[in-house]
Amino acid sequence: MPIPTEPSISLRGNLLTPSGWRLGELHVDAGRIRAVEGEAVDPADNDLPRLLPGFIDLHVHGGGGADAMEGQKAVATLAETHVRFGTTSLLATTMTARRDEVRQALGEITKYLESPSTVAARVLGVHLEGPYINPGKLGAQPQHAQTASIEELDALMALAPIRLMTLAPELSGHAEVIRYLSDKGVRVQLGHTLGSYEEGVEALAHGACGFTHLFNAMTGLHHRKPGMVGAALAHAEYAELIPDLLHVHPGAIRAALRCIPRLYAVTDSTAAAGMPDGEYKLGEQSVTKCLGGVRLADGTLAGSTLTMDQALRNFVTLGLSLAEASDRLSLFPAEFLGLHDIGRLSVGAKADVVTLDADLNIVSVHVDGRLVCGESHVPHA
Structure with a gap:
């Protein structure tokens, strides 16, 4: 329409x-x-x-009380919520879930794309975050991690325009999967991973081009074991980061800004974004919004309540000029997806x-x- x-x-x-x-x-x-x-x-x-320029959020699970996994109306609600905070384009982001639930969510997102809201951020497609992640580094993802196959990926890509996919590169067969997705024009980010520095560098050579919520849910940096964070800091041109000043310490953000030329902001926001404190859904899980964050019952950070206008202000408080902060919310994510008219x-x-x-x-x-x-x-x- x-x-x-x-x-x-x-x-x-x-x-x-x-x-x-x-x-x-x-x-x-x-x-x-x-x-x-x-x-x-x-x-x-x-x-x-x-x-x-309008902000571009490539990692957004929900907002306004709605979660992307809940269907067409929920996608409309999250897109209508985030536009109030300056987001003019976004990727509806899925959660790790059972195969049939992932397929259903993708079908519902496609229904929304066929009849989008006229008072909402533009939905560019899908960020598939999971289920192809390491079960030992789930973060707030449900326990439905699995290994990807090209046959299954083809079936999923037939259901919705998947523009970006998060993978753990160390899982068996994922090097081939990364090459395949790259050839298909799908951007691959490394995340929810226990992979080593060497496995991160190898994945970049195979066509991976970014890192999902840098520092979070990946092997950290040690001077004799630099991990996935080390691979990102040493080699990445692009990486996404959650600048809510809760997921990542300001000092670590400053280090990433010096190392990664096109580090860009995402919200990783949940249904709790734009809503009062209380209980919300994140995929199949219940999460609690309180004290400025969103957490599982065990205290694990579970996405965020961040909005892109606050991400902009946070970057400025860290010393970036308004123009530099804007690039990290608009220009760099657009370039990452290869889009030149937003x-x-x-x-x-x-x-x-x-x-x-x-x-x-x-x-x-x-x-x-x-x-x-x-x-x-x-x-x-």
Whole structure:
């Protein structure tokens, strides 16, 4: 079902363009940026709105009380929830589950894609996180881990557009699987793994191209046994990280920022995102939101309540400029998926725009030029 777009709008303020900040106007026709006008500026010199490319979250399980494994309506709810926090594109992320449950979830996501909400973040496809992970490094994943086969992967890819898959590379046959997925255009991240540094490096050579929630649910760094974290810090161009300042210590985040050129933010958010403290679902499991986090009954961190606007502010508190932080929420995840018409405010790109005030709070969100959140701060052209 085609989604309507605004025929023509103009947005004014401090524009973050690929060539730097401009004070001027962004002109939009039929959902795409037609022109960018303005003079170079330091946004710190004025209080006009800051216009950034829409945020892109490649790892989001839920939000607004809904979990992606629950079906079509739940996917709509999570997409409608996260757009309020500046996310304009996302990957609906599945959990480790029984084979029939994974297949059912993928079918439901496809149903949503055939009739998407018009007031929601764009769902780009699926991040399949599990079940092809190490049963010894489940984290908050249920105990349904298994080894991948090409035959089964073909069946799953026929059900939904799987854009990204998390695998444990050390499992038998997964080197071949990584090569196969890479040839099919599916991005492979290493995660929920007990793999060694050497197995991580080998997986990258086979076509893996990233790491899932860096530092979490993987073998850590030791100076004589550098582990999967060491492989990422030494060799990765891309890796995702949860910058809620709970999953990863600020010092470790700073180390990763120095080592991995295109480290990018994800929320790994659960149904509890955007909701009050209480009990929620994460796949088949119950989790509790309290004290700013989400945990299983045994205290294990189980995803997050992070939203992308808070991820942006957290990066800035760690010393990144607003432009640098924006790249890690928009440009780098777009590049990771090979998408060149989102994640940037440039002529021809989709008009996905997050407008912030001087304190980096959300003012409005546009998707394909449509105002889906907040109030328009400029009249239509």
